[in-house]
Amino acid sequence: MTFINSSSYTHGHHERVGVLITNLGTPDQPTKSSLKQYLKEFLSDPRVVEMPRLLWWLILNGIILRIRPAKSAKAYQSVWTETGSPLMAITKQQAVALQAKLGESVVVEYAMRYGNPSVGNGIQTLLDKGVRKLLVVPLYPQYCASTTASTFDAIAHDFCQRRWLPELRFVSHYHDQPDYIQACVEQIKHHWQQHGQAEKLIFSYHGIPERYLNQGDPYYCECQKTSRLIASQLGLSKEQYLTSFQSRFGREQWLQPYTDETLKALPTQGTKSVQLFCPGFAADCLETIEEINVENRHYFLDAGGEKFDYIAALNAEPWHIEALAKIVATNISGWTPDNSERALQVEQAKLLGAER
Template sequence: MSATPKPKVTVILANLGTPDEATVPAVRRFLKQFLSDTRVIEIPKPIWWIILHLFVLTFRPKRVAEAYASVWSNDSPMREIVLEQTELVKQRLQLENQHFDLTVVPAMTYGQPSIYTVFEQLEKDPQEHVILLPLFPQYSATSTAPLYDAVAKWIPKQRHLPGFTLIKDYYQHPMFIQALADSVLTYQTKYGKAEKLLMSFHGIPQPYADKGDPYADRCRMTAKLVAEALHLHEDEWAISFQSRFGKQEWVKPYTDVVLQQWGEQKVKSVQVLSPAFSADCLETLEELAIQNKELFQHAGGGEYAYIPALNSDQAHIDLLASLVQANLDALTHTLAHR
């Protein structure tokens, strides 16, 4: 008598994306895909098409490619880290869920490995259930929502639909907050505590927040909880938002403005943490670690250090696995009682 087949479950760990290479053509392809998404850019399409093709894709790729080249090794840092995160989470989940035929795969909203390629594979190998974990701790319509859109595009084409779970975010999850706090303490144990801790998050345009995007409020809550976990006084830390693009107002305060002011105030030392990034990437390794260090010190500031993202730290892998495991436990219960 043959054994009952194990239910097939696929877990997808998805990040935003990265170019295939640190070259101008590859960066141009990536920026075209990324900046053509109406979730990211809400300017009317005809107007934005002209701006994108005549200006952005003409002048920006060279500068961005040079920035990528300064942090690129064998591959994009983000892609290398996401692949490592996926492998570690897979090992953990497969060990603890042997009653499932469990697959864990990486995906990117833009670039490779594409979320759409993952969906194509699911069509060839129908699953009982799919769990999608966006690697964005704080939900935003500019980052997490495009993954919802990808799912929405895929579902109408399917005849054999799996159950589907999309984990929205985890900006105040106790394991997340503790992992961030511990990363700061570990760094400070080795290098000492700075006069100021700056928690810098990727920004979004202020009009997006005004229309209801909860991202900035979630960032503020993350920062508040981390500061509380570290027992910091109000004058020992600040929150800021980086990477603004274009001329419109973005959520404030701006990271570069805060660092400029601290430099002018002769702040002796600054450490920067970026709790919005689950993997180090161009915005952390080049913008935060290099550009903003130069800005702060040129303005008169002292020592400056970037504290790495959680990346593949054990506490981070434990968190990601735990987020998925809660849904696998619920699925186990559901399958046992249907």
């Protein structure tokens, strides 16, 4: 086996701390060919689709990749901007803002689990900058094997190919972290100040097959806890909010209640105004901009609803960056020296250099 060499490393240099924030990913372009490449990588991950590999290979290559790329390309074209994919543009903004917040004590980069920039490229960029202590922060507040564990798989796969491994810490979830909850509360209150409050607030999370829950995945429970904590901070009664799950795929039963069916039913039950917030999405993307704010908006209004508001994801809002910075600070504790320790390390590095 040939290992990736760390030829850029110079002995005696101060070991820097790096932070890699990651998100799901996006195609490079909103085209059929680009979507086919992206979907093949995404849907080939055994963490995403837990089926016998041969059977799924036949379904994926024989049916899905022949039909879905064209449909998905049209959806992406509807949300694409001059800066490209919203998810990519916002993640870049988050990385820049987080770097500014944390200062020179750490180096911040971003990567995508699927597509570009890859996890491997993100790690290499940090190593090239002298990082030897690495914190990985997947931007999934609620742990799920399909997302969080898959990111760890990508880290492990990259590390298997490296000769020199950095020290590693990994944030597996932050669904109940107080600063994250407060950021969600601030985002909702900010929207209320501008648009008022609806009859019902819906927390919509990305769905997963129900059998994943039955097999021990904590995702459903963590989503419910996030909703309860946010609602409690907002002073909402049980009748004023609910939790639902979106983006189901295939014929299998997924976590319920489904967001789309919920929105179709609410007007018939007397609810005429709703607001949707997606706490599990750290950045607005296809699933929030098109699926929630367009498709699901129509479901509610066509069923007799009168007012539908989508509350934007946390994105690069100051309260979100503040929360992420505190999560990072907690998890790199002991890695970043104080000023006296840093000065001593610099002097030691100089002495080592002089001796050579």
